[in-house]
Amino acid sequence: MTFIDQLHSFLGDVAAQFGLPEMPLIVTKLVWWLVASVLLFTVALTIGGLFTWVFRRLFAFFGLRKGPNRVGPEGMLQFLADGIKLLTKEDLLPSKADKWTYRLAPYVVVVPFVLAWAPLPWSDVIIFSNLAYGVVFILAVSALPPLGELMAAWGSNNKYSMYGGIRAAALDFSYEIPLVISAASIVLLVGGLDTQGAVMAQQGYWFGFIPKWFVFPQIIGAFIFFVSLLAKTGIIPTDLGESESELISGLTTEYSGMRFGFFFVAMFSGIFFLSALTVTFFFGGWTGPGFLPPLVWFLLKTFGLVFLVFWIWVTLPRFRVDQFLNYAWKTLFPLSILNLVIAVALKVWGVY
Amino acid sequence: MGDLEEKSAAEKDVEEPGRAPGAIWTSTAKEKEDPKAKEWPFPAMHYMPAYTDDVDPLKEAFGNDIVSDGDLSGKPVVYIHPDRALDVLSHAKKTLGFEHLSFVSCCDYPKEGILEMHWQLYSYSTGRHLVVKAHLDRDGAKRVASVTPLWTGANWHEREAWDLFGVRFDGHPDLKRIFLPDGWRGHPLLKDYDETEQFIGMDERGEDVVYDTPGPGRW
Amino acid sequence: MQEQVKVAARGTTWTLEGEGRERFMDLNMGPQHPSTHGVLRLKLHLNGEVVERCEPVLGYLHRAKEKIAEKGQWIKFMPITDRMDYIAGIYNNWGYARAMEELHEIEVPERAEYLRVVSGELQRLASHYLFLGTFGLDLGMITPFFYSFGDREKVLGLIEELTGARLTITYFRFGGVKWDAPEGWFDRVESTVDELEAHHKEMWDLLVENDILNMRLRGVGVMTEEEAVSLGCTGPVLRATGKEYDIRKDDPYGVYPRMRFDVPTETTGDCYGRFMVRIREMKESFKIIRQALREMPDGPIIAKGFDGSKIIRTKPPNKESYGRVETPKGELGFWLVSDNSMKPYRVKARGHSFSNLHCLPLLVEGSTIADTVVSLASLDIVLGDIDR
Numbered sequence: 001m002t003f004i005d006q007l008h009s010f011l012g013d014v015a016a017q018f019g020l021p022e023m024p025l026i027v028t029k030l031v032w033w034l035v036a037s038v039l040l041f042t043v044a045l046t047i048g049g050l051f052t053w054v055f056r057r058l059f060a061f062f063g064l065r066k067g068p069n070r071v072g073p074e075g076m077l078q079f080l081a082d083g084i085k086l087l088t089k090e091d092l093l094p095s096k097a098d099k100w101t102y103r104l105a106p107y108v109v110v111v112p113f114v115l116a117w118a119p120l121p122w123s124d125v126i127i128f129s130n131l132a133y134g135v136v137f138i139l140a141v142s143a144l145p146p147l148g149e150l151m152a153a154w155g156s157n158n159k160y161s162m163y164g165g166i167r168a169a170a171l172d173f174s175y176e177i178p179l180v181i182s183a184a185s186i187v188l189l190v191g192g193l194d195t196q197g198a199v200m201a202q203q204g205y206w207f208g209f210i211p212k213w214f215v216f217p218q219i220i221g222a223f224i225f226f227v228s229l230l231a232k233t234g235i236i237p238t239d240l241g242e243s244e245s246e247l248i249s250g251l252t253t254e255y256s257g258m259r260f261g262f263f264f265v266a267m268f269s270g271i272f273f274l275s276a277l278t279v280t281f282f283f284g285g286w287t288g289p290g291f292l293p294p295l296v297w298f299l300l301k302t303f304g305l306v307f308l309v310f311w312i313w314v315t316l317p318r319f320r321v322d323q324f325l326n327y328a329w330k331t332l333f334p335l336s337i338l339n340l341v342i343a344v345a346l347k348v349w350g351v352y
Numbered sequence: 353m354g355d356l357e358e359k360s361a362a363e364k365d366v367e368e369p370g371r372a373p374g375a376i377w378t379s380t381a382k383e384k385e386d387p388k389a390k391e392w393p394f395p396a397m398h399y400m401p402a403y404t405d406d407v408d409p410l411k412e413a414f415g416n417d418i419v420s421d422g423d424l425s426g427k428p429v430v431y432i433h434p435d436r437a438l439d440v441l442s443h444a445k446k447t448l449g450f451e452h453l454s455f456v457s458c459c460d461y462p463k464e465g466i467l468e469m470h471w472q473l474y475s476y477s478t479g480r481h482l483v484v485k486a487h488l489d490r491d492g493a494k495r496v497a498s499v500t501p502l503w504t505g506a507n508w509h510e511r512e513a514w515d516l517f518g519v520r521f522d523g524h525p526d527l528k529r530i531f532l533p534d535g536w537r538g539h540p541l542l543k544d545y546d547e548t549e550q551f552i553g554m555d556e557r558g559e560d561v562v563y564d565t566p567g568p569g570r571w
Numbered sequence: 572m573q574e575q576v577k578v579a580a581r582g583t584t585w586t587l588e589g590e591g592r593e594r595f596m597d598l599n600m601g602p603q604h605p606s607t608h609g610v611l612r613l614k615l616h617l618n619g620e621v622v623e624r625c626e627p628v629l630g631y632l633h634r635a636k637e638k639i640a641e642k643g644q645w646i647k648f649m650p651i652t653d654r655m656d657y658i659a660g661i662y663n664n665w666g667y668a669r670a671m672e673e674l675h676e677i678e679v680p681e682r683a684e685y686l687r688v689v690s691g692e693l694q695r696l697a698s699h700y701l702f703l704g705t706f707g708l709d710l711g712m713i714t715p716f717f718y719s720f721g722d723r724e725k726v727l728g729l730i731e732e733l734t735g736a737r738l739t740i741t742y743f744r745f746g747g748v749k750w751d752a753p754e755g756w757f758d759r760v761e762s763t764v765d766e767l768e769a770h771h772k773e774m775w776d777l778l779v780e781n782d783i784l785n786m787r788l789r790g791v792g793v794m795t796e797e798e799a800v801s802l803g804c805t806g807p808v809l810r811a812t813g814k815e816y817d818i819r820k821d822d823p824y825g826v827y828p829r830m831r832f833d834v835p836t837e838t839t840g841d842c843y844g845r846f847m848v849r850i851r852e853m854k855e856s857f858k859i860i861r862q863a864l865r866e867m868p869d870g871p872i873i874a875k876g877f878d879g880s881k882i883i884r885t886k887p888p889n890k891e892s893y894g895r896v897e898t899p900k901g902e903l904g905f906w907l908v909s910d911n912s913m914k915p916y917r918v919k920a921r922g923h924s925f926s927n928l929h930c931l932p933l934l935v936e937g938s939t940i941a942d943t944v945v946s947l948a949s950l951d952i953v954l955g956d957i958d959r
Binding site: 059317 | 596598604605606620707708709710711712713714716717718721777781783784786787939940941942944
Binding site: 424425426427451452453454455457459460470472474476479481483503504505506507508509516529530531532533540541 | 629630633635637638673674798800801802803804805814816821822890891892893894895902904906908916917919921925926929930958959
């Protein structure tokens with residue numbers, strides 16, 4: 001009996017008590033989907049919001065400052081205050097903007113990042129939707145934001161936005177390829193397309209103490225995946241679409257209020273999501289010694305990676321767009337092919 | 353520190369005959385030996401009359417075009433005929449080695465009826481200054497040759513002089529106002545400029561007004 | 572109807588011209604843009620992201636200082652000079668004071684000259700710290716901004732203790748300085764300089780040894796020595812091309828002949844060279860400050876006859892003079908014309924940034940927008956000096 005059936009019979013019992021007729025199964029499914037997706041959105045957006053606080057505190061720490069520390073405990077509710085501020089700000093529409101494209105773009109950017117959370121395993125039991133083809137779903141959905149970026153760029157009717165959007169889209173397309181190839185080598189080693197399986201495959205130890213993480217045989221793949229992560233989230237060494245000092249925030253130049261907030265949340269949510277994905281694929285996901293629950297292991301690893309991302313963010317200068325695209329096509333792409341060859345060799349020799 | 357002293361010793365050995373008496377080279381080695389360096393004020397601070405090492409060859413080369421010479425607080429000044437400005441400055445740059453043009457500017461003397469052009473030159477190789485001046489008729493056409501062929505950097509200085517004094521530089525690639533809007537009337541640094549005048553930058557149809565721009569724009 | 576469409580196209584949407592694959596676009600960078608360091612406006616003519624033509628448009632900060640100078644007494648122009656290069660106000664004072672001292676043949680007391688050197692080199696440090704911070708910011712680095720502004724804060728604190736002001740300082744007078752150092756100030760300067768030197772090492776590691784920074788700066792915005800000289804560039808912009816020229820050494824003033832320091836030069840002439848010259852110059856400033864503190868003599872701080880309220884009645888002889896100083900950004904000169912009255916007849920300021928900015932089209936034409944920002948930042952311009 002699946003979870004949905006259990007829920008269906010429970011809801012049927014509740015309905016019978018009130019003398020209501022029995023509902024078809026599809027209603028139960030719809031109710032569950034609604035609840036689950038609201039939960040998913042809430043978790044994703046809250047984490048995105050909370051991460052603005054984490055980021056600002058870390059950023060202040062790196063810059064010898066204090067950061068937000070007034071609203072709530074240690075300023076933790078600062079993101080709520082910011083959210084209220086953004087919600088109550090005027091939603092400006094440039095007079096010559098392409099109205100529908102301009103208004104839709106933030107959602108097209110933010111929704112894929114939220115959807116992609118669904119097949120992500122938080123622990124051995126916590127997973128929103130254990131899809132059999134989870135890896136494909138994640139990669140497909142996380143390839144959507146460039147569309148939103150181009151929409152924002154075109155809709156704003158601003159030359160800087162146009163440059164930013166085209167840069168961001170070019171970057172995302174270029175880094176999609178090494179990302180997918182390095183994910184493909186993981187799929188090859190796992191022998192399946194579901195994310196939970198990828199984590200399961202990394203359980204256990206070599207020689208009793210080295211965890212069987214894919215980062216060890218697939219070190220090149222992990223590096224490629226991490227760099228592509230940076231490129232896709234658009235943070236500072238690679239924030240070519242935004243590039244504050246060149247393009248005046250690029251594609252978000254004309255956005256105000258919550259529409260701007262969506263881009264912001266999408267970025268932070270994306271950082272967390274892609275870090276979590278890297279952890280799932282290369283650092284054993286929620287696996288770990290038994291003295292801590294799996295969820296804590298997963299969060300610890302993810303936060304560690306997020307910390308690294310933020311560290312890079314505040315330390316490094318921005319690449320020039322041609323340098324970074326060259327890096328994708330001339331360095332990372334051949335490396336990812338090499339990585340795939342290594343994965344094939346490992347499979348052929350029977351290591352996995 | 354070691355490198356520095358070696359370098360300074362090397363500098364000391366090289367005699368520099370062309371150096372102006374006002375300008376002194378310093379070096380660590382020299383300072384330690386020379387008790388004069390501890391004196392106050394320095395020799396440099398005694399205001400010497402201008403040296404004429406560069407004025408004399410200019411006079412030889414141009415004869416009557418050099419109207420007179422003078423002294424700008426220790427820097428030699430030559431007054432030239434405005435029509436020969438480009439020739440004299442070209443000679444000063446190419447033969448006498450004045451590579452650095454500090455600025456080009458003007459000073460207005462309405463009582464005498466002249467607008468004084470001022471070219472401030474400096475030579476990196478000899479460390480000497482030279483000031484070249486020319487008197488234009490302030491009520492006339494106020495035309496003088498542009499020195500942009502000699503110093504690219506004169507471009508903006510000449511635009512500034514056009515903007516604020518209304519001097520027209522012949523041969524300038526892009527002579528237009530640099531600080532003030534294109535619709536400005538008059539040249540503010542002239543002594544008889546009417547300061548109460550109000551600037552109106554557009555006409556009745558809302559188009560930008562452009563008065564009297566002599567040069568072709570680049571755009 | 573046709574005409575209206577054309578006007579709308581010019582104002583609001585893309586301006587495309589050319590045939591075939593060549594498509595050009597005009598882009599206004601500034602006057603409100605985060606990396607034009609004030610209200611500079613660049614008209615860029617772009618082919619894709621490549622800058623085909625670049626034209627700086629000036630005048631958004633023009634305050635007619637040279638006209639203002641003719642309205643008041645000689646000394647009344649001193650506070651106004653601060654507002655030219657407001658990042659390094661002391662040097663504007665110094666240039667004006669030097670021109671006046673040459674004009675009036677004032678002999679400056681020794682202690683005043685030493686105080687000038689100490690305060691001036693502190694100001695040079697403050698200016699270079701601002702450069703490092705904003706340069707990092709233009710490249711997308713955030714942390715150097717906070718580090719360097721923290722250090723700049725310390726320097727400004729010292730200057731505030733000495734002069735009572737932080738930005739527009741007006742510390743110099745004709746023939747000396749206004750205030751003597753407060754008690755214990757020299758010790759505080761010394762300890763602060765030690766602290767700053769330790770931090771400077773940190774900044775060096777953070778910036779100079781960064782691979783991405785090197786990628787972004789090397790070979791960008793290249794200028795040869797001949798071009799730099801012809802364009803009238805001075806200061807670090809000139810020294811980055813290999814020309815060892817520093818007014819403090821070559822046309823010395825004050826007590827600079829006694830100071831032992833090197834003139835850092837680079838031979839590359841690119842953004843990296845300009846950046847390196849500045850960051851190495853800071854080390855020399857530490858040296859100069861230490862030496863000046865060691866040798867600080869006692870005595871008066873202002874020349875006889877120029878102290879107190881007498882200064883407002885200064886009547887220089889009927890002469891002209893040109894005095895220039897080496898500021899953190901290049902040669903700043905003042906050409907003064909006196910007609911033996913209490914007011915200046917003509918004051919002309921030769922701005923360092925005004926001449927240095929002129930090379931921008933040469934540096935950026937053919938490079939991308941990103942390199943334009945870097946080249947502009949590496950010139951370290953300040954709009955108050957350009958527009959005056």
